[in-house]
Amino acid sequence: MPVADLPLVSMLRNRMQWNQTRQKVLAENVANANTPGFRARDLKAPAFRPDGSLAAALPAGFGITQTNPLHLAGSGAGSPTEERQRTRFDVVPSGNAVSLEDEMLKASENQADYQLAASLYQKSLQMLRTAVGR
Template identity: 45%
Template sequence: MAVTDVPLFQALKSKMLWHQTRQGVLAENIANADTPGYGARDVKEYTFAEHIGRETFGLSTLTTNAGHLTGTLAGQTNAKVEGRDTFEVTPNGNSVNLEEQMMKITENQMDYQAATTLYTKGLGLIRKALSKSA
């Protein structure tokens, strides 16, 4: 069993993938800040409780058409993009508030950095424990 197969590390990897997905959605919101009728979106909140119930061991896609690409599901999350009701709507129907989106991006970045720090520190502790046992 690889060290990265430990459930804690799998949960942290899923959390980091969720943050990457959210970063993309928030970037789309900012890119469409001037698009008439565009509604701000966000990703459904990630919880570790939902991660515990999922099993992604050995899953892969099936090629049913010659034009399809094969691959694995290791890099995907179950993140669901949702439209958000907002208080502010511009006269052209756009509901993107740039200040709010920038705050969400900053929060997302800080949470991602916290997850990567936990992941790195955990691996470091395991490496240290294994090197001292020899």
């Protein structure tokens, strides 16, 4: 089996590709900050199956359940990475809804995520080389 087909390596490679694509989208948002009527876009985070492949969606019936009455009840409404609540300052006089502060925050989070994935990718390859005896 090629090294690229290992689940961990494949997941990390897919995550880095997603981060690269997201960075392009965020850069477009910043570049169009003064374009009238422009709406900021973002990418949905990829979901992975236990075998390491990308999951299109969660299986039917899969959701958040409260297993103990002392636990907080989950709403299942989404994750914190989904679109943030807009503040009253988001729409600027040009008529667009791009908040430069939000976009720069997303870009810095995206950069940190990419660096983490790249570091894990490099370390996993080093570990495989060590296991092979190189």
